[in-house]
Amino acid sequence: MLNDLRELWKHRELLGILVRRDLKVRYKNSRLGFLWSIAPPLMQVACITFALKHATSFAADFPNYSAYVLVAMIPWTYFQTAILDSSQSLLLMYGVIKKVALPREIIPLSNAISNFIHFLLSWAVFFVYWWLFVRGPILPSTPLFLYLILVQFMLVTGLSLLVACLNVFYEDVKYIVSILMGLGLFVLPIIYVVEQPYYSATSFLKGWRFDLFMLNPLTSLITGYRKALLEPPPASVLGGNPLPLDYGNLAATGLLSLAVLAASYWYFNLRKWQFVERP
Amino acid sequence: MSAPVTASLRPGAPQAAEPAIRVRGLHKTFVIQHRQAGTLKRAVLNAFRRYPREVREVLRGIDLEIRQGETVALIGRNGSGKSTLLSLIARVYRPTAGAIEVHGPVAPLLELGAGFHPDLTGVENLELYGAILGMSRRQIAERLESIVSFAFDTPDLAEKIDIPLRNYSDGMKMRLGFSIAIHTDPDILIVDEVLAVGDEAFQNKCYRKIGELQHQGKTILFVSHDMHVVRQVATRVVWLHNGLIRMDDGVEEVVRAYVEAADRADFGQAPEPPTPAL
Numbered sequence: 219m220l221n222d223l224r225e226l227w228k229h230r231e232l233l234g235i236l237v238r239r240d241l242k243v244r245y246k247n248s249r250l251g252f253l254w255s256i257a258p259p260l261m262q263v264a265c266i267t268f269a270l271k272h273a274t275s276f277a278a279d280f281p282n283y284s285a286y287v288l289v290a291m292i293p294w295t296y297f298q299t300a301i302l303d304s305s306q307s308l309l310l311m312y313g314v315i316k317k318v319a320l321p322r323e324i325i326p327l328s329n330a331i332s333n334f335i336h337f338l339l340s341w342a343v344f345f346v347y348w349w350l351f352v353r354g355p356i357l358p359s360t361p362l363f364l365y366l367i368l369v370q371f372m373l374v375t376g377l378s379l380l381v382a383c384l385n386v387f388y389e390d391v392k393y394i395v396s397i398l399m400g401l402g403l404f405v406l407p408i409i410y411v412v413e414q415p416y417y418s419a420t421s422f423l424k425g426w427r428f429d430l431f432m433l434n435p436l437t438s439l440i441t442g443y444r445k446a447l448l449e450p451p452p453a454s455v456l457g458g459n460p461l462p463l464d465y466g467n468l469a470a471t472g473l474l475s476l477a478v479l480a481a482s483y484w485y486f487n488l489r490k491w492q493f494v495e496r497p
Numbered sequence: 498m499s500a501p502v503t504a505s506l507r508p509g510a511p512q513a514a515e516p517a518i519r520v521r522g523l524h525k526t527f528v529i530q531h532r533q534a535g536t537l538k539r540a541v542l543n544a545f546r547r548y549p550r551e552v553r554e555v556l557r558g559i560d561l562e563i564r565q566g567e568t569v570a571l572i573g574r575n576g577s578g579k580s581t582l583l584s585l586i587a588r589v590y591r592p593t594a595g596a597i598e599v600h601g602p603v604a605p606l607l608e609l610g611a612g613f614h615p616d617l618t619g620v621e622n623l624e625l626y627g628a629i630l631g632m633s634r635r636q637i638a639e640r641l642e643s644i645v646s647f648a649f650d651t652p653d654l655a656e657k658i659d660i661p662l663r664n665y666s667d668g669m670k671m672r673l674g675f676s677i678a679i680h681t682d683p684d685i686l687i688v689d690e691v692l693a694v695g696d697e698a699f700q701n702k703c704y705r706k707i708g709e710l711q712h713q714g715k716t717i718l719f720v721s722h723d724m725h726v727v728r729q730v731a732t733r734v735v736w737l738h739n740g741l742i743r744m745d746d747g748v749e750e751v752v753r754a755y756v757e758a759a760d761r762a763d764f765g766q767a768p769e770p771p772t773p774a775l
Contacts, residue, residue, distance in 0.1 A: 389535060390536040
């Protein structure tokens with residue numbers, strides 16, 4: 219694994235060029251390329267807000283509901299697109315890996331990194347929205363934002379390597395992944411906040427089940443982003459006092475993400491020589 | 498260094514030259530899954546099922562030493578292992594057994610323009626492909642003009658370097674690919690039948706360039722089915738047959754024997770290497 223890392227370091231310029239290529243291709247087709255590529259999650263946020271706040275009464279009393287959805291939608295979109303892009307990446311570059319000797323992990327890595335850069339840029343949209351419509355106080359927990367971004371980068375990059383590798387051998391991996399992604403909108407606290415199931419009288423998520431729910435690294439990250447950037451919604455919406463930031467949970471998520479990255483990188487290197495093994 | 502006189506060392510090859518490529522006892526076996534799991538679904542549902550596998554020995558013990566400055570042509574019929582050998586030397590495959598030593602930077606021209614992206618312009622693709630072939634950004638910047646002028650000799654073609662690659666003809670893409678690969682300044686060139694690109698004028702230019710590289714003492718290993726080209730370019734010919742070296746000698750001797758065998762349709766006894774089912 220150390221040798222693989224050394225080889226990767228030698229090719230860092232190529233990695234940079236591949237990342238730049240990804241971003242160029244993504245933003246190229248229109249002059250408003252960046253805004254165009256950020257439009258789908260914004261439309262989703264707008265529709266969710268309309269459906270749950272204006273068409274039904276679920277979030278009717280939830281002040282600044284869109285901000286809470288947006289702060290979850292940005293990391294969730296990054297997670298989805300990075301992993302789905304990576305699942306295709308090796309097959310798209312199959313011609314290259316079959317003909318040129320280069321560290322093959324560089325291909326899903328460049329994908330994960332360009333999606334990460336896009337993710338960082340996407341936060342600008344949130345901050346503009348925040349400045350225009352929320353303008354709450356800067357919270358003491360805001361610096362946590364940087365930690366969360368780093369942890370999510372490790373998690374997403376690790377899973378990208380794993381999915382990219384599996385998709386070379388099993389052609390249905392990308393379909394399975396996209397189906398799982400479709401569940402995320404409901405399984406993760408995107409349209410709701412974690413206090414709602416926690417306090418709800420009829421909730422299934424009580425006791426150990428709630429702890430299990432919070433162990434999902436994405437649930438933990440989304441909750442972290444929310445608490446780092448926005449003031450908690452009023453107790454009338456939550457059904458009780460806002461839960462405090464759970465530093466133990468966030469530390470566990472960090473360790474888990476690091477483990478996912480290391481294990482995926484190890485597995486990728488184990489199998490990368492079999493990618494083109496065909497006479 | 499006192500060069501060991503091996504069977505592969507022929508008059509015509511400079512005796513004192515250092516080896517550029519040394520292949521010893523090279524075996525390459527591919528495992529072919531006839532009905533592979535293919536999908537994760539099937540892999541899970543049939544977790545304990547053994548699929549029939551076929552082991553195909555494509556290379557069955559190759560010993561080959563190529564010295565600096567030699568131009569070696571690999572010939573042989575389809576499926577004899579030529580491309581597999583090139584891919585192994587280019588480090589795209591790993592050997593099943595045996596060792597490969599390569600001294601000096603290699604330019605693998607196994608496929609021109611692998612990794613070109615249709616949405617990017619010619620220059621952007623040039624930078625990308627150059628980096629894939631191992632050039633640093635500084636080297637690419639320094640050689641940019643030379644690459645473009647070699648690929649597109651007329652000004653109206655050269656202008657196209659700034660338009661997206663989707664508007665290029667196949668020939669133009671090949672020209673660009675060849676020009677980039679040749680400008681990586683390799684010591685060793687590995688070429689897999691990619692020289693049949695472009696129009697006649699460009700082909701002549703490619704062969705002139707190869708002649709130039711030969712004069713500079715570069716090592717070239719190429720696969721070709723065109724005996725005319727082999728006679729023109731090579732200084733030594735290796736005939737690969739069923740994963741073994743059948744003949745390794747001067748150009749005329751091997752080409753004549755190969756053509757005669759082809760005319761008689763006599764490619765030896767074994768039709769295919771043995772394929773035991775596991």
